[in-house]
Amino acid sequence: MSVEHVDTLIIGGGQAGLAMSEHLRAEGVPHLVLERHRIAERWRSERWESLVANGPAWHDRYSSKTFDHIDPDGFAPASMIVDYLEEHARQIEAPVRCGVEVTRVTRKADGSGFDVETSQGAISARSVVAATGPFQRPLIPTVVPETAGLMQLHSAQYRNPAQLPQGNVLVIGAGSSGVQIADELQRAGKQVYLSVGPHDRPPRRYRGKDFVWWLGALGLWNAEACEPAMEHVTIAVSGAHGGHTVDFRALAEQGITLLGRAEQFADGVMHFAPDLARSIAGGDANYLSMLDAADAYIAREGLDFPEEPDARLMRPDPACVQHPLEQLDLAAAGITTILWATGYGLDFGWLQVDSFDDKGRPVHQRGVSPVPGLYFLGLAWLSRRASPFIWGVWHDAKYLAGQIAASR
Numbered sequence: 001m002s003v004e005h006v007d008t009l010i011i012g013g014g015q016a017g018l019a020m021s022e023h024l025r026a027e028g029v030p031h032l033v034l035e036r037h038r039i040a041e042r043w044r045s046e047r048w049e050s051l052v053a054n055g056p057a058w059h060d061r062y063s064s065k066t067f068d069h070i071d072p073d074g075f076a077p078a079s080m081i082v083d084y085l086e087e088h089a090r091q092i093e094a095p096v097r098c099g100v101e102v103t104r105v106t107r108k109a110d111g112s113g114f115d116v117e118t119s120q121g122a123i124s125a126r127s128v129v130a131a132t133g134p135f136q137r138p139l140i141p142t143v144v145p146e147t148a149g150l151m152q153l154h155s156a157q158y159r160n161p162a163q164l165p166q167g168n169v170l171v172i173g174a175g176s177s178g179v180q181i182a183d184e185l186q187r188a189g190k191q192v193y194l195s196v197g198p199h200d201r202p203p204r205r206y207r208g209k210d211f212v213w214w215l216g217a218l219g220l221w222n223a224e225a226c227e228p229a230m231e232h233v234t235i236a237v238s239g240a241h242g243g244h245t246v247d248f249r250a251l252a253e254q255g256i257t258l259l260g261r262a263e264q265f266a267d268g269v270m271h272f273a274p275d276l277a278r279s280i281a282g283g284d285a286n287y288l289s290m291l292d293a294a295d296a297y298i299a300r301e302g303l304d305f306p307e308e309p310d311a312r313l314m315r316p317d318p319a320c321v322q323h324p325l326e327q328l329d330l331a332a333a334g335i336t337t338i339l340w341a342t343g344y345g346l347d348f349g350w351l352q353v354d355s356f357d358d359k360g361r362p363v364h365q366r367g368v369s370p371v372p373g374l375y376f377l378g379l380a381w382l383s384r385r386a387s388p389f390i391w392g393v394w395h396d397a398k399y400l401a402g403q404i405a406a407s408r
């Protein structure tokens with residue numbers, strides 16, 4: 001069987017793989033990008049139709065390429081992100097081969113590189129960059145059995161309200177995906193219940209600047225590690241409807257019933273932790289701490305930004321927060337669908353090298369694995385908070401390209 005030889009093999013044709021290709025080209029490193037489906041596949045088939053970027057177009061982009069067909073303060077729809085990434089691939093003449101899945105990567109016995117098995121034959125690579133995404137495998141907790149007679153789907157499988165059967169919906173998870181999908185379903189006429197856990201909910205804009213601008217000014221994009229206490233705290237931000245601060249009390253006023261964390265399910269009844277008020281208060285504290293930090297920055301720098309005292313006004317607690325339901329008989333509540341917005345895990349089953357810890361997490365330093373020639377890109381906290389986002393991954397790719405070039 002013939003074996004194709006490549007210098008550096010990039011696995012994954014999303015924003016990370018394409019950024020890697022751009023920087024390897026600049027460094028003069030020959031490479032190939034393998035993508036099992038199409039460029040930017042996740043934005044085509046694993047996101048809901050109305051999704052827009054979480055950050056404004058001036059920010060959520062590569063440093064080397066602007067969005068041309070949208071106001072820089074606007075939020076690019078998913079289809080525009082696909083077009084943007086495809087255009088970028090064309091412009092940099094990225095050597096992308098679509099429809100090729102990598103099924104196994106092993107280290108050569110003499111340590112001189114990697115043997116790669118794909119759906120279309122064998123490849124020998126000196127270096128490998130794993131750019132298969134921070135969100136690879138939708139996670140659904142094993143709470144409700146499949147036999148419960150309900151439609152259960154993950155946010156990665158959700159497309160639009162028409163996909164759901166008649167009846168009410170329980171959305172579990174209130175990060176950016178859960179709140180946006182709950183809002184869309186409620187606006188489409190469904191009765192929606194939303195299970196809320198610990199969360200951050202930063203202000204979309206404050207004193208004339210977007211939240212992503214504030215993260216930059218306050219140095220928070222550069223945070224190098226998630227504080228251990230915050231690992232299970234999701235973040236609720238939204239670019240939908242022109243971008244707005246996620247406000248759970250406003251969602252309740254709109255008609256959504258807020259619930260605590262879903263804990264267990266038995267005999268058709270879902271049980272919720274008595275933690276809703278605490279989670280809402282935690283989100284408020286995060287929101288107010290951003291305002292405080294921004295005010296302090298403005299004072300320190302002597303900036304003439306407009307005052308915004310109304311930003312500190314909170315709506316009153318809705319009844320569902322004051323007297324939260326601790327259990328819900330799903331059939332009696334007319335619930336026919338559970339939508340799990342419960343995040344993602346990693347899936348590196350194909351990467352059979354000794355670069356994972358005992359929990360299966362990739363071991364690396366800023367993306368450089370202890371296995372010579374192996375690199376990771378696009379993972380959460382790879383080098384800093386910005387790492388899984390489009391502009392952050394571009395800078396991580398630049399660093400890795402420098403490392404790969406130097407190793408040659």
Ligand SMILES: Cc1cc2nc3c(=O)[nH]c(=O)nc-3n(C[C@H](O)[C@H](O)[C@H](O)COP(=O)(O)OP(=O)(O)OC[C@H]3O[C@@H](n4cnc5c(N)ncnc54)[C@H](O)[C@@H]3O)c2cc1C
Binds near residue numbers: 177
């Ligand atoms: C709902 C949602 C909204 C988001 N919104 C934003 C946002 O607004 N702004 C932002 O910056 N980030 C956003 N993100 C985060 C992140 O930027 C995206 O998840 C982005 O898709 C990550 O890009 P990536 O290239 O690292 O990985 P992916 O986009 O996941 O690309 C990896 C590619 O690898 C391919 N692949 C996987 N395994 C193999 C294999 N074995 N062989 C060959 N190919 C393989 C996949 O098909 C995929 O195309 C969002 C994430 C989610 C879930």
